[in-house]
Amino acid sequence: DIQMTQSPSTLSASVGDTVTITCRASQTISTWLAWYQQKPGKAPKVLIYKASSLESGVPSRFSGSGSGTEFTLTISSLQPDDFATYYCQQYNSPFTTFGGGTKVEIK
Amino acid sequence: QVQLQESGPGLVKPSETLSLTCSVSGGSINGYYWSWIRQPPGKGLEWIGYMYHSGTTNNNPSLKSRVTISLDKSKNQVSLKLRSVTAADTAVYYCARGHWGMTPRCEWFDPWGQGTLVTVSS
Secondary structure, X not given: XXXXXXXXXXXXXXXXXXXXEEEEEOOOOOOOEEEEEEOOOOOOEEEEEOOOEEOOOOOOOEEEEEEOOEEEEEXXXXXXXXXXXXXXXXXXXXXXXXXXXEEEEEO | XXXXXXXXXXXXXXXXXXXXXXXXXXXOOOOOEEEEEEEOOXXXXXXXXXXXXXXXXXXXXXXXXXXXXXXXXXXXXXXXXXXXXXXXXXXXXXXXXXXXXXXXXXXXXEEEOOOEEEEEOO
């Protein structure tokens, strides 16, 4: 299995901040990576696919980068609606796996 | 706009079989991967498995042979059976449509159903 490790597990930030979440893969996955946002009691929603492609309808303050084993999700000018938990998912392998999640909290 | 809705018992006894159905509306099952993903309370996401509309399936090795995913094209439904459940199988279960096209496999998931909580307890 490809293990996905996210850091930090929790992040405290203020509205207007720029935040970065890191996801590391245990082996190279090219750019076959997606990012999701999940709010309490709701299903995850895809934000980014293929490491850096923005899903339709997702605000441009969300951006993704990386390839190989290290990836980042950046949220520029954090908005109140962005406080949530974020997950990465690799789909390089037929056995897809998710990272453990990063909770973005209000400072 | 495609919408997914999970349904099934919210309580299952240990050693029994968990059975869930996902009803797909606003689009066809054909041409897509259909997956089940679960999330234990307060924890992260775990992929359970998927079935392609052609019948190809793939399951999480950690769940071994306990999982069966099937499609009913006449009803536009996706089903999950998880056998011999224990308390560790208590989770919110989501069905999700798998995107494909850039690779020859299931890629990212969109949309998702709202999820259904299944508790395993006697």
